[in-house]
Amino acid sequence: MTAEGRIEIDLYRRVPHGHCVRIESSRPLSITRQFSGHSPSEIAQTVSLLFATCKAAQSAAAATALEEARGIVVPDSTRRVREMRVLAENAREHTLRILMDWSQFLDAPQPPPAAELRAVMQTERDLARHLDEGREALRFGGTFAYEKDGVEKDIAASEALLECAIFGEPLRIWHARKTKADLINWASHRHTIAQRLFDQLATEGFLDAGAASVSPLPVFDRDCLAARLFDEGSAKFVAAPDWEGVPRETSPLARSLAHPLIRALETEDGFGLGARLAACLVEVARVPGRLRDAVATLDAPEPATPERSEMAPVIGLSQIEAARGRLVHAVELSGGKVSRYRILAPTEWNFHPNGAAARGLARIAHGPAQDVARIARLFVTAVDPCVGYEVRVH
Numbered sequence: 001m002t003a004e005g006r007i008e009i010d011l012y013r014r015v016p017h018g019h020c021v022r023i024e025s026s027r028p029l030s031i032t033r034q035f036s037g038h039s040p041s042e043i044a045q046t047v048s049l050l051f052a053t054c055k056a057a058q059s060a061a062a063a064t065a066l067e068e069a070r071g072i073v074v075p076d077s078t079r080r081v082r083e084m085r086v087l088a089e090n091a092r093e094h095t096l097r098i099l100m101d102w103s104q105f106l107d108a109p110q111p112p113p114a115a116e117l118r119a120v121m122q123t124e125r126d127l128a129r130h131l132d133e134g135r136e137a138l139r140f141g142g143t144f145a146y147e148k149d150g151v152e153k154d155i156a157a158s159e160a161l162l163e164c165a166i167f168g169e170p171l172r173i174w175h176a177r178k179t180k181a182d183l184i185n186w187a188s189h190r191h192t193i194a195q196r197l198f199d200q201l202a203t204e205g206f207l208d209a210g211a212a213s214v215s216p217l218p219v220f221d222r223d224c225l226a227a228r229l230f231d232e233g234s235a236k237f238v239a240a241p242d243w244e245g246v247p248r249e250t251s252p253l254a255r256s257l258a259h260p261l262i263r264a265l266e267t268e269d270g271f272g273l274g275a276r277l278a279a280c281l282v283e284v285a286r287v288p289g290r291l292r293d294a295v296a297t298l299d300a301p302e303p304a305t306p307e308r309s310e311m312a313p314v315i316g317l318s319q320i321e322a323a324r325g326r327l328v329h330a331v332e333l334s335g336g337k338v339s340r341y342r343i344l345a346p347t348e349w350n351f352h353p354n355g356a357a358a359r360g361l362a363r364i365a366h367g368p369a370q371d372v373a374r375i376a377r378l379f380v381t382a383v384d385p386c387v388g389y390e391v392r393v394h
Contacts, residue, residue, distance in 0.1 A: 004028075004052075007351055007389040011365040011376055014394075020365045021358045023351050027387060029238050035341040040066040043331070043338050044140035053386045056082075056089040056128075057322035059138040061329040061343075067304070069316025069333045072141050075302040081137040081144045084294050085128060086320060091158065091287040092124040093323035094252075094280050097384060098166055102277075103193045105378045107200055110193075116165045123161055127154040127291075141304040151295050159288040168192045171285055178260035180207075183278060194281060198274070207274030209367065210360030210379045211267045215246055216254035217326055217349065226317050229330045229342040238344055240352050247355035250325030250346050251383060252279040272360070273375070276382035324384050325350060347385045357383045365393075 005027030012020045031050075035043050047062035048055065060082040067074060099120070100112045128135070130150030137144035159171060167174045168191035177186055187198035201207050220243075228237050242248065253271060256262045256279040265275040317330045325346025332340040351357050357380060364376050373393045380389055 005387050007347070007380075007385045007387060009357075009361065009376075009380065009389060009391045011361060011372065011391065011393045013365055013369070013372065017362050017366065021361045023353050023358055025239075025347070025351065027345075027347065029343075029348070030235070032341040032343055035338045038338050039336065040070055040331075040333070040338065041140045043341065047329075048138065054089060054093065054322045054324070054327070056085045056138060057320050057327050058329075060086055061318045061320040061327050063138060063140050063142065064318035064320070065316040065329040065331045066140050067316065068318065069314045069331050070306065070336075071314070072304050072306050074141065074304045075143070075299075077297075077299045077302075078137055078143055078304070080294050080298060081132055081146065084131055084291055085138060086322065087287055087290055087294070088124050088127045088131075088158070090321075090323040091162075091284050092120055094284040095120045095162070095166060097381070098194055098280065098284075101381050102197050105374065105381070106193070106196055113165070113193075116161070119161055119165075123154060123158045127151065127158065130154055131295075143303065146298065148295070148298075152292075155288050155291045155295070158291075162284060162288070166192055166194050166281070166284065168195055171288065174281075174285055179264045183261060183265070183274075194277075198277070201274060201277075204371075206371070206375055207265070208267050208269075208272040209274075209375050210364045211269035211272035211275075212356070212359040212363060213270040214254055214257060214356065215248050216257060217248040217250040218243065220319070222317055225328070226315050226330055229317075229328070229344065230315070230332060230340060234342060238342060239348060241344060241348055242352070247352040248349055249356040250349045251276075251356065252283045252324075254325070255279070255321070256282045269363070273379055273382055276379070280382070280384075322346065324386055345386065347387065350383050351385055 005025060008024045010022040044062050044066055048059045051058040099116055103110050103112055130147045133145045133147065136142040163170055168189055177183060183198065184202050187195045187202060190196045190199055228234065253276050259282050261282060262275055262279055265271065265278060314333050315330065320327045327346060328344040330342045331338055349355060360379055361376055364372060364379055367375065373391065376391050380391060
């Protein structure tokens with residue numbers, strides 16, 4: 001059982017602006033129907049094996065939703081460890097995308113740097129091992145055991161790797177960059193893949209490509225969200241979600257709109273390619289500091305405690321900020337077994353037929369003919385689906 005699929009995108013240059021983008025997904029969104037009749041612990045294990053991308057986020061979301069439905073209360077320290085595992089995974093995902101994907105859009109494309117890729121993977125594995133020695137924290141009702149000195153060393157190693165491989169300077173200097181001029185000055189050094197790509201886009205005049213307004217995902221009312229996930233139209237909602245009649249966006253850009261550098265990249269039309277790529281950098285640069293803040297609050301774990309009966313139907317819902325946006329898991333239990341399970345993933349918001357990717361691509365479609373395909377592919381990479389994609393220009 002797998003959960004992959006693909007995003008197919010067609011751009012039509014001779015079609016009016018509002019109808020020139022077609023997005024189709026083959027993601028197997030109904031796969032959770034197979035969860036019915038299984039126990040919470042079985043489903044938590046299934047989810048951990050089912051998803052190759054963002055495994056920590058998916059596992060944490062499943063465990064949290066199932067625990068809520070069963071009335072199991074895990075300690076605050078366990079929740080913080082889960083948050084740290086997801087943060088570390090987010091940093092890994094962003095860093096891999098920069099090193100593996102952004103490098104393919106340079107004027108002189110280069111193979112991904114193998115040594116740096118191995119270091120990224122190893123750093124995240126080391127942190128997971130020292131933070132959650134028995135790999136229990138992400139499990140249903142799980143607890144954890146951690147090695148504080150090891151965690152602190154892993155965070156320092158992650159920070160050093162980011163400074164060398166991504167930013168080409170200490171993070172304290174990057175954090176002080178808050179204007180478009182600051183960004184262009186940083187890019188002009190061209191030491192890293194990220195710097196070279198930004199310098200290239202600035203030189204070519206594509207930092208604002210695909211600029212459009214952003215309608216970020218709001219804070220959900222839990223009961224309203226649960227109702228939509230379990231009503232008669234739930235399949236349509238999961239496949240092409242909207243909120244209050246509007247296709248929303250959940251992405252690094254949507255989460256970073258208040259950052260000074262991102263605000264500095266806003267145009268009259270909204271936020272374009274440069275802002276999207278910069279938001280990825282803004283997020284990954286914050287991770288070491290956020291991990292240090294979290295580890296400083298960790299206490300010795302306590303056992304999880306059950307509180308509810310298993311007999312009545314009970315709904316549990318979790319929301320996790322994964323690398324590509326907000327991930328929602330919702331479960332209904334009956335008699336202690338799963339009766340219905342829903343997963344609402346960031347890809348379905350961001351690649352809604354009329355959503356963020358479609359709006360930006362519509363503007364790119366009517367740009368200079370020789371650049372449409374390349375910039376459209378880079379724009380899709382910046383929005384970042386969790387599966388493979390193809391862009392066709394007609």
